[in-house]
Structure formats: structure tokens, C-alpha cells
Amino acid sequence: QKEVEQNSGPLSVPEGAIASLNCTYSDRGSQSFFWYRQYSGKSPELIMSIYSNGDKEDGRFTAQLNKASQYVSLLIRDSQPSDSATYLCAVKMIKAAGNKLTFGGGTRVLVKP
Amino acid sequence: NAGVTQTPKFQVLKTGQSMTLQCAQDMNHNSMYWYRQDPGMGLRLIYYSASEGTTDKGEVPNGYNVSRLNKREFSLRLESAAPSQTSVYFCATHLDRGLNQPQHFGDGTRLSIL
Numbered sequence: 076q077k078e079v080e081q082n083s084g085p086l087s088v089p090e091g092a093i094a095s096l097n098c099t100y101s102d103r104g105s106q107s108f109f110w111y112r113q114y115s116g117k118s119p120e121l122i123m124s125i126y127s128n129g130d131k132e133d134g135r136f137t138a139q140l141n142k143a144s145q146y147v148s149l150l151i152r153d154s155q156p157s158d159s160a161t162y163l164c165a166v167k168m169i170k171a172a173g174n175k176l177t178f179g180g181g182t183r184v185l186v187k188p
Numbered sequence: 189n190a191g192v193t194q195t196p197k198f199q200v201l202k203t204g205q206s207m208t209l210q211c212a213q214d215m216n217h218n219s220m221y222w223y224r225q226d227p228g229m230g231l232r233l234i235y236y237s238a239s240e241g242t243t244d245k246g247e248v249p250n251g252y253n254v255s256r257l258n259k260r261e262f263s264l265r266l267e268s269a270a271p272s273q274t275s276v277y278f279c280a281t282h283l284d285r286g287l288n289q290p291q292h293f294g295d296g297t298r299l300s301i302l
Contacts, residue, residue, distance in 0.1 A: 083228060107288045118278055118293040119231070126288050163230065165291075174219055174238075174282050175246070176291055180230040 076101060079166050081179035088186050094151040096182045098164030101145070107167035108140060108147045109176065114160045122162075123149060154186045190214055192294035194279050200300045201269045209264040209297050211279030219282040220262035221246075221291065222254060224275040231278065237262055238284070269301045 078101045088094040098108075107126050111119035125131045125138040125147065137150040147166075151158055164179040195210045211220065218239050223231040223246075233246030237256040251273060253265045266273060276298050280291040 109290050118296050120293070121290045124288065124290055167288075174284060174289065174291075175221075175233060175236060178231040180228060 077179070078102065078168070078177050079164055079179040081162075081164050081182045083180055084183040084185075086182055086184045088151075088154045088184065090154060090156060090186055090188050092154055094154045094158065094184055094186070096149040096151075096162050096164075096184070097146060098148065098166075098179055099146045100164075100166045100168070100177075102166070102168040102170055103142075103145060104169030105142075105145075105166045106169055108138070109165040109167075110136075110138060110147075110149045111163040111165060112160045113163055113181065119163055151184070154184075156186050156188055159184055159186045192279055192281055192292055194277075194294035194297050196297060197295065198298045200302065201266075202302055203270060205269050205301075207266050207269060207299075209266075209277055209279075209299070211262045211264070211294060212260050213262075213279075213281045214260065215281055215283070215292065216259070217281035217292075218259070218284040220256065221280040221282070222252075222262070222264045223278045223280065224248065224273075225278060225296075226275050234264065234277075271301050273299065274301045275299060 110123040113119045123138040135152045139148045161181040163181045165176040221236040222234040235254040237243045279294040283289045
């Protein structure tokens with residue numbers, strides 16, 4: 076079992092719909108959670124971070140964290156073609172030395188006009 | 189403000205050649221990281237450095253060496269390149285104040301080994 080798991084996709088979403096991405100992690104004591112967006116051929120860029128159970132909203136993005144069930148999700152509302160990218164989930168695990176993050180394999184999202 | 193700068197952006201090597209990938213940051217961050225990214229594999233940590241003069245192995249260190257000579261720069265060296273090291277390499281930095289800080293990435297180095 077991978078420490079951070081994501082469905083690789085592609086997740087195909089009509090323009091204007093909600094894209095829902097999930098990420099599960101193995102370390103129950105994990106502390107910090109990050110979502111990165113990565114366009115093809117580009118580097119990852121941070122779009123959301125979440126540390127406490129519940130929802131966190133930033134524009135069209137909502138991150139949801141459930142530590143008891145060990146999952147974190149990302150919702151993209153009113154999806155646009157420009158949201159087509161790979162979304163990486165990253166977790167700061169309590170067992171990790173220093174400030175290392177463990178990344179999932181990413182979910183590829185395709186928003187179709 | 190350049191953030192995290194990686195050089196070169198692209199490189200083609202022959203098997204057995206050596207090469208050093210450079211990473212420099214102007215964010216005054218303590219921690220620096222080297223990752224490789226292969227299709228379907230996500231980001232895998234090669235080495236990291238929590239502070240100047242210290243380095244530690246990550247998930248996939250074999251075939252690589254690193255050097256952190258000062259706070260700004262963290263280099264990754266391939267002593268004898270192998271085709272299995274064909275990948276995209278990313279350098280990242282991290283501010284060590286508090287637990288909830290993200291990592292910031294450079295633009296990457298695309299390395300092909302023939």
C-alpha cells in the first residue's frame with residue numbers, strides 16, 4: 076500500500092461542473108496536507124493547504140479533511156478548461172523527519188468545453 | 189525575486205557521463221529537496237538538506253550525490269549516468285518555521301540519458 080494514494084484518472088469533467096478529487100493516506104498522525112496543481116511540462120504549484128478537520132475554501136477550490144477516515148479531498152467548482160492539469164496531494168506525516176512531504180501519484184483532470 | 193532557480197533546464201547525456209544539476213534559492217529557506225518525477229510515479233524524494241552542511245537520503249538516493257555548501261545552493265550530481273535516471277528533476281525549498289509550510293518548486297530539469 077502506498078503511503079499517499081490518488082486515483083490516477085483521467086477525471087473527465089464538463090465545463091462548469093464540479094470536479095471531486097480524493098486522496099487517502101496511511102499515517103494516522105499526519106499533520107499537514109497540501110494540494111498542488113501541475114500543468115503538463117511545468118512544475119507543481121501550491122493551490123490549497125489544510126491542517127484541521129473540515130472544509131477550507133479558497134475561490135473555486137475547497138479542500139476537505141477527515142483525519143479519522145484518513146482522507147483529504149479537493150473540490151473544484153465551476154470547472155474551467157484552464158483547470159485541466161494533474162493535481163498532486165502531499166502529506167506531512169508525523170513519522171517523517173524534518174519537513175519532508177510525501178506525494179501521491181497525482182490525478183489527471185480534463186475539463187471539456 | 190527569482191524564487192527557486194534550476195539549471196540547466198534540459199540536458200542529454202550518454203550512459204556513463206557525469207553531470208551536476210544546480211539549484212539556487214533566494215527565499216532564505218533552510219530546507220532544500222531534490223525530487224525526480226517519472227510518468228505515473230508522482231514525485232519521489234532523492235535527497236534533502238535541512239540546513240547548510242547537512243544532507244540526508246530520501247526514497248531513491250542510489251546513483252546520486254548531493255552537496256549543500258551554503259544556504260542558497262543545493263546541487264545534485266550523477267557520477268555515472270544510467271538510462272534509468274532519465275527523468276524530470278525538481279528542486280524544492282521549505283521554510284522551517286512552524287509545521288504547516290508548503291514546499292516551493294523550481295521549474296525543473298529535463299534529463300535524458302541515452
